[in-house]
Amino acid sequence: MNYYVASSIINFISSLGVSLFVFLTNRQGSRNRWFIVFSASVAFWAFGYIFWQLAVETSSALFWIRFAMFGSIIIPLSFSEFVIRLVHHDDSFGQIRIVNYLTGLLIAFFSFSVHFIQDVQPIMAFGFWPRPGIIFYLFHLYFVLNVLLSHLLMFAETAKRRGLMRKQIFLVFMATTVGFLGGMTNHFLWYAIKIPPFGNVTISICVVIMAYAIVAHRLMDIEVIIKKALVFAGIVGASACAVSIPVAVAQFLLGGAIGVSPFWLMISGIAIAVLIYRPLERSLLELTDKYLFQKKVDYRKLLKEATEYLSELASLKWQARRVIAFLVYKARIKNASLYAYQSHAPGSLLLQASRPRLKVKGHRTIAFSHPLLTYMLDQIPRGAIQLAHIEAARKQEQNRWKQKELWEIIHLLKDHQAEAAIPCFTTDTAKRARKKKEARLIRGVLFLGPQKSDEVYKEEDLDVFFTLGQESSIAFENARLYDEQILRAHELERTNQELNNAQTMLMRSLDESEQSRKEAEKSREAQRKAKEEALEAKKKTEEMEVELIRREKLLFVEKLVKGIAHEIFNPLQPVVQYVDRLNHVFVELFTLCDEFKYEIPEEGRRQMFEQFDLFREATKVIEERIDHLYHVVDTLSQMSRADDQSVKSIDFKIYWTNAVSVIQAQTHGDTLQEVxxxxxxxxxxxxxMANAVQLTQVFLNLYRNAIHAMDGKAEKEVSIRAWVDESDPAFLTISFSDTGSGIPTDMLPRIFDFGFSTKGTKGQGIGLNMCKTIIERFGGTIRCESEFDKGTTFLIRLPIAKEKKRVD
Structure with a gap:
């Protein structure tokens, strides 16, 4: 019997054993059934492999290899279906799975034909190695794709899953990876690659890992009573395989070179296994004690270690976690939970620690009114209760109310996956609690899950845990007081910090408020200044516009006056000279006539003297008119020159007496009429308070507008009145009226707007706007009252000088 026969026998026994075990213990569910098919197909392949290796004839070898490959066709299909159900994708990959089924059926149909395996031939140490047909290549692709995609699916799911499911998938992934990698070493020789199938034995390793997953991690939802022995046997088998692998390698690599028979190599491997059996057994006992928990717990030593654990003062959470960790790792309990009393929740016990974490939501507190705590009081002085005893008591209880309370206790224990519950209180507290029936005196409750050895809790075990609970209650009370002191210190520190923060924030708020107030004042002051500056700028702009217009007109007047002066003064000079000469001639003539007056008849003399009087009167009128022309031209020349812009105190009566002749002369020149x-x-x-020159411009403009407004009127009259305003004695009111055509009512609000004119295209819309600007510059006002076809009145109010100054 060579290595390949031995490894095939091991593969057959292990695969068939696992398949039968799952079939007999729990074959419910498609996942378990496909696993049975998968394991059975591996056993089927291993069975054919054994007889193929033992065959001595070509026909027998050809039959058994085809027999083995028929099982190999079922392996990838059953494996992929098992993986799909393992990761809970039962309804996924519908079309792909149909194609997979059809491909498997097609290959199976040709499995015993020459299209799959043509014949057998010798290669390396094998006398009857199969030669593949065309269908084999399809099978090889079908095999590799199923295995590869299934492993990719498991790898992806391990990244998504958590807890037990993740461990199960990971173990299956590792086991089948090892098994398929070893089994696929058979494929090299199919393609004439001279690498022997030395990895066949890894299939048994795959079975061992799967068995561990079934036992330790409930892969098939099987509660195993004999799991310790089964896993122990699997570990021994795996160790034996680990020994046989190097022996097999030595057989093929060194056997031919040194001339040693395979039989003697096998005997040497068995001898080595016997020699290492005892050391291996001790090592395996330690491993199973660590992972499979076959070693008994020394409770006396346990209690001593627990006392040392609890002697250290720490917070309640930390103390609870240490107790739970101690129970899980030292006492070898699968799971444990601890509830303890805290002063901020006086009506219940609070969950402090649990390992592993509780899967049932909502269990964070146990009220003191819960039947579990009342039942524990009835069990004093022992106090420990077991799930099995509670279930038995419920069956025997006749009182329905009691049955309901017992059912609540059972339900609570099962939610915590607990086999027992231990109360935590000291001996003195226990006596008081039992006497007064006060559950509030219970300082805590320990929930103990099953022991990792799967043994039932004995009375002595519970007594030890009850003693541990009493020791824990003292530690828990000290830890609770320690937490309260720490909490008070933290609260005091937090209060001080909050007060400091509040003081800082208050000071900051006051500073910000003061800063905001100052900024608001600055903002208001800035707005006021900006408003004043805007008004001042507007006023200056208007003044500049008026001044620009005035200067343009003055420039025009200056040019006009210069032209008039040139045209008037030049002709007047000879006129003045001739008038002087006429006066001299008249004097001489009058003297001569006076000398010879008696020689002239009386009638003639009378007529002559009448003519002399007319001549004298005519020359006098000419001289007066010449003087008037000189005065007008001189006044206009003065107006055309740059004047003083200052506002001064003036006597309006004197001003008007001097200005009226200039105004009338100017308008007479414009309109060829004098009103x-x-x-x-x-x-x-x-x-x-005014400026004489600028005020003259105002009245000149008003007078000119009045002349134009009275054009075509039979009665033409301009009147000017002045009086002190009785309603406001600080102002002098001047009324300038005409008997013109008046201004339409709808135009009155706009007559002072720049660019607006009642004359249409004939006017420029500048004059009245300039008048308004000048009067307002003096600090006065101007407004208009008009009645259509009857006349217009402009009312000017000028401020009266407050101080006695030199009157211009």
């Missing part, structure tokens, strides 16, 4: 101005200006009016 007298009717005056009503008292002589004792107080002086006003």
């Amino acid at each position: 007298p101005a009717k005056e009503d200006i008292p002589p004792n009016l107080p002086p006003v």
Whole structure:
């Protein structure tokens, strides 16, 4: 019997054993059934492999290799279906799975034909190695794709899953990876690659890992009573395989070179296995004690270690975690949970620690009114309760109310996966709690899961845990007080910090408020200044516009006056000379006539003297008119020159007496007509603040507009009146009226707008706007009252000079 026969026998026994075990213990569910098919197909392949290796004839070898490969066709299909159900994708990959089924059926149909395996031939140490047909290549692709995709699916799921499911998938992934990698070493020789199938024995390793997953991690949801022995046997088998692998390698690599028979190599391997059996057994006992928990717990030693654990003062959470860790790792309990009393939750016990974490949500507190705590009080002085005893008591209880309470206790224990529950209180507290029936005196509850050895808790075990609970209650109470002191210190520190923060924030708020107030004041001051600057800028802009217009007009007047002066002064010079000469001639003539007057008849003399009087009167009128022309031209020349812009105190009566002739002369030149101005200006009016030249421009503009407005009227009259305003004695009111056509009511609000004119295209819309600007510059106002076809009145109010100054 060579290595390949031995490894095939091991593969057959292990695969068939696992398949039968799952079939007999739990064959419910498609996942378990496909695993049975998968394991059975491996056993089927291993069975055919054995007889193929033992065959001595070509026909027998050909039959058994085809027999073995028929099982190999079922392996990838059953494996992929098992993996799909393992990761809970039962309804996925529908079309792909149908194609997979059809491909498997097609290959199986040709499995015993020459299209799959043509014949057998010798190669290396094998006398009857199969030669593949065309269908084999399809099978090889079908095999590799199923295995590869299934492993990719498991790898992806391990990244998504957590807890037990992740461990199960990971173990299956590792086991089948090892098994398929070893089994696929058979494929090299099919393609004439001279590498022997030395990895066959890894299939048994795959079975061992799967068995461990079934036992330790409930892969098939099987509660195993004999799991310790089964896993122990599997570990021994795996160790034996580990020994046989190097022996097999030595057989093929060194056997031919040194001339040693395979039989003697096998005997040497068995001898080595016998020699290492005892050391291997001791090592395996330690491993099973660590992972499979076959070693008994020394509870006396356990209690001593627990006392040392609990002697250290720490927080309640930390103390609870240490107790739970101690129970899980030292006492070898699968799971444990601890509830303890805290002063901030006076009506219940709070969950402090649990390992592993509780899967059932909502179990974070146990109220003191819960039947479990009441039942524990009835069990004092022992106090420990077991799930099995509670279930038995419920069956025997006749009182329905008691049955309900016992059922609540059972339900609570099962939610915690606990086999027993231990109360935590000292001996003195226990006596008081039992006497007064006060569950509030219970300081905590320990929930103990099954022991890792799967043994039932004995009375002595529970007594040890009850003693541990009493020791824990003292430690828990000290830890609770320690937590309260720490909490008070933290609260005091937090209060001080909050007070400091509040003080800092208050000071900051006050500073920010003061800063905001100052900024608001600055903002208001800035707005006020900006408003004043804007008004000042507007006023200056308007003044500049008026000044620009005034200067343009002055420039025009200056040019005009210069032209008039040139045209008037030049002709007047000879006229003045001739008038002087006429006066001299008249004097001489009058002297001669006076000498010879008696020689002239009386009638003639009378007529002559009449002519002399007419001549003298005519020359006098000419001289007066020449003087008037000189005065007008001189006044216009003065107006055309740059004047003083300052606002001064002036006597309006004197001002008007000097200005009226200039205004009339100027308008007479414009309109070739002269309309007298009717005056009503008292002589004792107080002086006003104005600029004489600019005020003349205002009245000149108003007078000119009045002349134009009265054009075509039979009665033409301009009147000017002045009086102190009785409603406001600080102002002098001047009324300038005409008997013109008046201004339409809808135009009155706009007559002072720049660019607006009642004359249409004939006007420029500048004059009245300039008048308004000048009057407002003096600090006065101007407004208009008009009645259509009856006349217009402009009311000007000028400020009266407050101080007595030199009157211009």
